[in-house]
Amino acid sequence: xxxxxxxxxxxxxxxxxxxxxxxxxxxxxxxxxxxxxxxxxxxxxxxxxxxxxxxxxxxxxxxxxxxxxxxxxxxxxxxxxxxxxxxxxxxxxxxxxxxxxxxxxxxxxxxxxxxxxxxxxxxxxxxxxxxxxxxxxxxxxxxxxxxxxxxxxxxxxxxxxxxxxxxxxxxxxxxxxxxxxxxxxxxxxxxxxxxx
Amino acid sequence: xxxxxxxxxxxxxxxxxxxxxxxxxxxxxxxxxxxxxxxxxxxxxxxxxxxxxxxxxxxxxxxxxxxxxxxxxxxxxxxxxxxxxxxxxxxxxxxxxxxxxxxxxxxxxxxxxxxxxxxxxxxxxxxxxxxxxxxxxxxxxxxxxxxxxxxxxxxxxxxxxxxxxxxxxxxxxxxxxxxxxxxxxxxxxxxxxxxx
DNA sequence: TGAATACGAACGTATGATCGTTTTTATAAA
DNA sequence: TTTATAAAAACGATCATACGTTCGTATTCA
Numbered sequence: 001x002x003x004x005x006x007x008x009x010x011x012x013x014x015x016x017x018x019x020x021x022x023x024x025x026x027x028x029x030x031x032x033x034x035x036x037x038x039x040x041x042x043x044x045x046x047x048x049x050x051x052x053x054x055x056x057x058x059x060x061x062x063x064x065x066x067x068x069x070x071x072x073x074x075x076x077x078x079x080x081x082x083x084x085x086x087x088x089x090x091x092x093x094x095x096x097x098x099x100x101x102x103x104x105x106x107x108x109x110x111x112x113x114x115x116x117x118x119x120x121x122x123x124x125x126x127x128x129x130x131x132x133x134x135x136x137x138x139x140x141x142x143x144x145x146x147x148x149x150x151x152x153x154x155x156x157x158x159x160x161x162x163x164x165x166x167x168x169x170x171x172x173x174x175x176x177x178x179x180x181x182x183x184x185x186x187x188x189x190x191x192x193x194x195x196x
Numbered sequence: 197x198x199x200x201x202x203x204x205x206x207x208x209x210x211x212x213x214x215x216x217x218x219x220x221x222x223x224x225x226x227x228x229x230x231x232x233x234x235x236x237x238x239x240x241x242x243x244x245x246x247x248x249x250x251x252x253x254x255x256x257x258x259x260x261x262x263x264x265x266x267x268x269x270x271x272x273x274x275x276x277x278x279x280x281x282x283x284x285x286x287x288x289x290x291x292x293x294x295x296x297x298x299x300x301x302x303x304x305x306x307x308x309x310x311x312x313x314x315x316x317x318x319x320x321x322x323x324x325x326x327x328x329x330x331x332x333x334x335x336x337x338x339x340x341x342x343x344x345x346x347x348x349x350x351x352x353x354x355x356x357x358x359x360x361x362x363x364x365x366x367x368x369x370x371x372x373x374x375x376x377x378x379x380x381x382x383x384x385x386x387x388x389x390x391x392x
Numbered sequence: 393t394g395a396a397t398a399c400g401a402a403c404g405t406a407t408g409a410t411c412g413t414t415t416t417t418a419t420a421a422a
Numbered sequence: 423t424t425t426a427t428a429a430a431a432a433c434g435a436t437c438a439t440a441c442g443t444t445c446g447t448a449t450t451c452a
Binding site: 393394395396397398399400401402403404405406407408409410411412413414415416417418419420421422 | 429431432438447448451452
């Protein structure tokens with residue numbers, strides 16, 4: 001990918017982010033070199049610094065952007081639903097769909113928390129906590145209405161999230177199971193584990 | 197008196213493995229340097245090569261050892277149990293207990309498959325498949341006896357494994373929940389999702 | 393005393409980041 | 423439509439340091 005001086009910085013930054021996701025996914029953040037990144041984008045190493053502050057800032061930007069978009073999309077998907085059972089179904093379908101399409105981001109967002117500076121890591125963990133709380137809220141409301149029977153809200157929420165997220169590292173969109181079937185099976189599994 | 201083959205060498209190799217698990221967990225395999233590893237063990241970099249073949253061999257050794265031990269332990273835990281429901285309960289308890297105690301190995305065993313040479317990766321994936329088949333077998337036998345009602349054996353197995361394994365990356369042994377409670381909650385969650 | 397183990401220097405190459413310079417582009421005045 | 427100009431973006435050299443691995447030699451100890 002050749003790139004001429006002074007060309008659109010927005011496009012270049014987008015290309016850097018995309019290549020960054022690939023390279024971190026392939027090699028891990030620490031092992032990804034800015035020279036590899038520059039080569040893949042079609043730049044000299046030094047030119048990257050016209051678009052990013054530091055390597056660390058790029059990592060934070062990628063993970064932060066993922067979390068913020070995840071939260072906003074979830075709130076979007078749940079908007080206007082008031083019945084906890086419907087909320088739970090919508091959450092499951094949303095979470096699966098969203099995560100299947102962003103395997104790299106999901107992988108990096110969990111495995112590379114270690115590479116974030118403490119200040120940055122705290123921000124991400126807080127966002128993740130907020131997302132988890134969306135599911136906890138659904139479970140709580142369902143339990144309060146005696147629709148769900150849940151031994152421990154937090155543990156159940158973690159278990160559900162672990163199941164739904166974990167499946168995405170395994171799921172092959174071109175495989176035997178189509179997306180709708182995947183969602184159906186998991187909806188049944190979760191509901192049976194939670195319904196009264 | 198014959199010299200115990202590698203008497204002090206055995207200890208050194210154990211220390212290398214232990215430090216290796218730590219460092220790969222902290223930095224990722226590619227980013228872990230043999231100089232860091234040597235320093236942590238108290239050796240010069242070159243001396244590592246009295247105990248390992250290459251950096252790649254160390255990674256394979258760590259993951260392979262984990263998988264082989266996992267399989268053997270699982271077969272141990274399931275031995276003599278014939279009722280599918282009891283098998284499933286035993287599997288859940290075993291998997292949780294085993295994985296909680298080996299967070300580093302579990303993390304490395306999934307995130308660093310990317311760093312294994314193809315030949316090595318194939319061996320690990322085959323072992324993982326064998327382990328997954330243990331659970332699939334339990335689910336199949338349970339379904340055949342009409343104890344379980346399962347839409348898709350393989351997907352359900354993946355979902356259960358994802359849930360049980362994922363929880364281990366989150367679980368804090370010193371936290372609010374003790375191990376027995378954790379096992380109880382997950383046993384209930386899984387059984388409800390699977391029982392007829 | 394001989395095998396196991398450790399040392400320490402060396403190989404060529406790669407690392408994240410900086411900086412002064414050059415090129416390109418967008419904008420607006422002429 | 424042409425031209426002037428400043429901001430944006432890319433270049434390319436440079437810094438000190440680190441990389442995995444090899445190898446000849448020295449040390450340790452059953």
